[in-house]
Amino acid sequence: MRPHLVALAAVPLTAALLAPAPAYAAATPLADAIAALTVAEESRTGYDRSLFPHWVDADRNGCHTRAEVLIEEAEIAPEVGDRCRLTGGEWFSYYDGRTLTEAGSLDIDHMVPLAEAWDSGASEWSTNRRRDFANDLDEPVALVAVSAASNRSKADRDPAEWLPPAEEVHCRYVTEWTTVKTRWSLSVDEAELEALNTVADTCPDAVVETTPAL
Template identity: 35%
Template sequence: MKKILVILLMFMTFAVNAEVVKMSNSGICHNSGSQYYSRVKNYTSYKDLDSCLADGGRLPKNYKGIAVTTSVSSDQEYSRDKFGSGWSDTDHDGQDTRQEVLISQNTGQILLSPSGKVKQGRWISMYSGQVIMSASEIDIDHVVPLSWAWKHGASEWSNTRRESFANDERNLLAVEASLNRQKGDKGLDEWVPPANKCQYIARFVRVLKLYQLNLTPSEKPVYTRLVEQCQKE
């Protein structure tokens, strides 16, 4: 009897380990914890959920299966270089993302330095409404901070997707350095700007949904309340 139990346990262990994780054509990773697992017919196979997520996949909405159990180690902690080495020149025109944002969000005449960098212009900060004329006083802020994104799902993205996120102009604003640094890596439950609060909240939520970042149970009611308050104004 004991031998039979041992054999059954070995078989069950093998069966669990051998489970195929399916990445659908829409990039969603399904294991047996997904209610759609049996319905996914066209997919890319992965040996486990971690591998699928590491390749740029994402979990289904309302996923109720076993959570990813990869242990957190030093190389999985947030660092800026996980989102690329600084600003990228994504369109290869000689201007990196900072320069592109300074140019696209400028409302006056641009003055370039001898090296071709933006030196002066006219920017209206969404965070304060203040007019800023010197590029040296401008920070390019990630509305949804990189560190915040890392903790809410970006740690499971591919390096390419993280670099794309870090340089996505839909998530970037030219603002005064002082308010950007006051904000740090805070979410909506910890910080909103002195001016244009509802515009900021709407933009934050838009990016959150665009990249399917996840809120914690304690954050959800706060974010819902902020959005509802803005809808009433």
């Protein structure tokens, strides 16, 4: 499991009683979650990919974020060798419906691309917060293993400009996009909002459920 668990036994009872309860978001209908997003103009001024440090080995287990996602999302688990070298395994790239059997043929896509995040509010963040966004293993849909071809086709485009070629996954994609924008309090522009709502109209049962990023 990607989310890292904390052993409660190590926390003194008094500290546990005094600590604020974590904020868990209730399931919100997709259309309502989209409506709650802030609408704002975007600006890419000053963007550089290096401003979002990745990939990192946050838990110091020898596997950086890319490898962690590949291990978590494998349909057939790969073997993990020295220095977290992955061999074997099988993955399903939901963007284009392809099954892949070599880790090197997959990219780890930021559901909301780094440049799009910058445009939508991350330009105001600290470097540490941008690092946390770029390596977000606590939100399962923030990072996704997909074919390199589909990820590079998407590039840094938002849903007004790009949707997965597999039309049957558009509801899933827009729900996951909205989940990440909600979690990180990122804005949307007018064209993006219209595209999200157009897809959401075909997804009456879709819900967004996430927790705010700390």
